[in-house]
Amino acid sequence: MKPPTKHRTLSTATLLLGALAAGTLALAPAAQAVEPTTATLSFDCGSYGSGEASLTATQDGTAATITVSTSTITAPIPISANSVESTLTLTKNGSGTTTFTGNANPAIPAGGAVSTGPLNGTVTAGDSLEASSLTVVVLGITATCNATSPQNPGPFVF
Known part of the structure; x- marks a missing residue:
């Protein structure tokens, strides 16, 4: 019997590695995702005004932003x-509440719109979350905004 050629050995190794990689991907847990990933709603911020806000959600296991x-x-x-x-x-799920907090924001020029996040929170599979209020503290001044409309297209479901 002839010893395997270099070409045959590399081909066999490549096939084995490919099969191993495919098997690993097949056994990997499914990525968790939040739906929808973006939503809008209206807020009333008292003397700071009222208007629309855009929310963008992400999920990585039980951590969400x-x-x-x-x-x-x-x-x-x-x-x-x-x-x-x-x-x-x-x-949260139509009855309780949960909070997402943080102090991450881009640099904001004078007169620029305040953007904040990612705000961090914890979720469990099946959680349905709909924004009800936002409190923002800028330079020691607190603005509290209350939702005046439901999220569109609907709550975030994790």
């Missing part, structure tokens, strides 16, 4: 990155 962007609250002066403290309160 939501980024909020709204032109309702504007910066009176330039705001440095990571200096806006925010708490987004959401109705």
Whole structure:
């Protein structure tokens, strides 16, 4: 019997590695995803005004983030990155509440719209979350915004 050729050995190794990789992918857990990934709703922020906000959600296992962007609250002066403290309160499964918090934000020029996030929270499979209020603290000034419409197209389902 002839010893295997170099070409035959490499081909066999390539096939074995390919089969191993395919088997590993088949056994990998399915990625968890939130639906929808974006939603809009209206907020009333009292003396700061009212308007629409856009929410973007992501999920990685039980960790989730939501980024909020709204032109309702504007910066009176330039705001440095990571200096806006925010708490987004959401109705959880129609009865309880949960919060997403953080102080991540891009640098905001004077007169620019306040954008905050990602705000961090914890979820479990099947959680249905709908924003009910947003509290933003900029330079020690607190703005509280209450939702005046349901999320469109609907709650985030994790």
